[in-house]
Amino acid sequence: MTERRGVVTPIRxxxxxxxxxxxxxxxxxxxxxxxxxxPATAHAYHDWLHLPVGPVLSGPIGPMTPHLWINDGLMxxxxxxxxxxxxREMLDGRxxxxxxxxxxxxxxxxxxxxxxxxxxxxxxxxxxxxHGWAIPAATDIAFAIGVMAxxxxxxxxxxxxxxxxxxxxxxxGAVAVIALAYTAELDVAALAxxxxxFAAMLALGRAGVRSIAVWLIGFAVLWYFVLxxxxxxxxxxxxxxxxxxxxxxxxxxxxxxxxxxxxxxHPWVAFAIVPLFGxxxxxxxxxxxxxxxxxxxxxxxxxxxxxVGKQAGIFGSIWLAVRLxxxxxxxxxxxxxxxxxxxxxxxxxxxxxxxxxLAFADEHAVDAVKIGVLAGSIVSAVAGFAVLRVAHREExxxxxxx
Numbered sequence: 001m002t003e004r005r006g007v008v009t010p011i012r013x014x015x016x017x018x019x020x021x022x023x024x025x026x027x028x029x030x031x032x033x034x035x036x037x038x039p040a041t042a043h044a045y046h047d048w049l050h051l052p053v054g055p056v057l058s059g060p061i062g063p064m065t066p067h068l069w070i071n072d073g074l075m076x077x078x079x080x081x082x083x084x085x086x087x088r089e090m091l092d093g094r095x096x097x098x099x100x101x102x103x104x105x106x107x108x109x110x111x112x113x114x115x116x117x118x119x120x121x122x123x124x125x126x127x128x129x130x131h132g133w134a135i136p137a138a139t140d141i142a143f144a145i146g147v148m149a150x151x152x153x154x155x156x157x158x159x160x161x162x163x164x165x166x167x168x169x170x171x172x173g174a175v176a177v178i179a180l181a182y183t184a185e186l187d188v189a190a191l192a193x194x195x196x197x198f199a200a201m202l203a204l205g206r207a208g209v210r211s212i213a214v215w216l217i218g219f220a221v222l223w224y225f226v227l228x229x230x231x232x233x234x235x236x237x238x239x240x241x242x243x244x245x246x247x248x249x250x251x252x253x254x255x256x257x258x259x260x261x262x263x264x265x266h267p268w269v270a271f272a273i274v275p276l277f278g279x280x281x282x283x284x285x286x287x288x289x290x291x292x293x294x295x296x297x298x299x300x301x302x303x304x305x306x307x308v309g310k311q312a313g314i315f316g317s318i319w320l321a322v323r324l325x326x327x328x329x330x331x332x333x334x335x336x337x338x339x340x341x342x343x344x345x346x347x348x349x350x351x352x353x354x355x356x357x358l359a360f361a362d363e364h365a366v367d368a369v370k371i372g373v374l375a376g377s378i379v380s381a382v383a384g385f386a387v388l389r390v391a392h393r394e395e396x397x398x399x400x401x402x
Contacts, residue, residue, distance in 0.1 A: 020149070023146045023149065025143055026146055074277070075354065076234045080238070081269045083239070085171075110314060112138070112177075115137050123301040137173070137305070138352055140351055141171075142350065144163060144347045212261055222236045281353045293368075299372030304376070336387060
């Protein structure tokens with residue numbers, strides 16, 4: 001099915017910038033690992049993350065630190081962008097009809113459920129670890145598209161678009177999980193205030209307010225009350241996005257408040273916020289880390305969920321859907337190419353690290369999660385890259401005259 005011209009260009013622009021942002025994210029993660037393990041910088045890195053630098057916005061959270069500002073503040077802007085992308089795709093993009101949603105929804109749902117099952121199976125001997133079931137359930141679209149960018153023309157655009165679509169549906173599930181499974185005790189008064197702000201934003205949207213400043217101010221106020229309520233503050237980003245008005249695009253027209261806010265936010269999120277998050281969260285000390293540490297239930301469960309669970313859930317569900325006639329293979333891609341994409345979906349980096357921070361308060365457990373996320377994501381990235389290279393070579397040889 002062909003896309004309208006007015007929708008294709010933003011998607012392709014998104015993929016190009018997302019790929020570049022993914023490469024920056026990879027560099028930031030590598031830098032964090034180096035800084036966290038060099039004797040000259042390790043202590044300074046840790047001290048900087050936990051340095052009190054701001055007011056006490058919420059009693060249970062305590063004084064704001066760079067780590068909190070990044071994870072609870074800046075990442076709310078990341079989720080605002082995610083929400084805008086989800087809304088645009090649902091109303092005016094590749095997810096605008098059930099026919100288009102069917103296969104990505106099946107793949108994403110299976111790609112969240114099977115990794116969770118694998119994680120719980122690996123960690124079943126330690127019930128306290130069960131709270132981390134959602135850690136391997138999410139896909140990092142920036143990292144995955146960044147790896148695909150390294151393939152250049154060897155990765156067909158149809159595969160990139162399918163990966164993006166699955167990841168967007170995956171993000172919907174991740175946001176729901178964060179809101180429902182990782183919410184602390186609720187402050188009913190603050191929740192009511194957040195609901196009032198959200199209702200006011202919906203009313204402004206129906207009234208056709210187009211000022212980006214108004215939407216950003218509304219988002220900031222909503223973020224504050226959601227932070228006080230006990231629901232994780234980043235959920236405010238998705239809620240705010242749902243209120244921003246969109247006008248369906250005619251060819252060449254993308255001037256609605258949603259489009260303008262999305263385009264304005266994307267460079268900041270892709271090239272600053274997400275890499276900064278990666279730098280603040282990927283730095284785990286590796287001194288003394290050996291196979292014994294990697295084989296511990298928590299990191300092994302996370303790594304196995306990402307590498308084994310993701311590929312099994314996504315590839316298996318696509319294969320079954322095609323065999324049952326529910327859907328057709330995306331863009332006429334080969335099964336080898338689809339398997340390569342399923343492997344890349346095992347890159348859980350940003351969302352997995354984020355959920356890991358919500359799931360466990362103990363610093364040693366969080367470090368163990370980081371080891372599992374890094375191991376599972378790296379293996380998935382390398383394997384997916386290799387499989388897609390082989391698939392391209394097979395395709396090229398198949399069309400070459402004998």
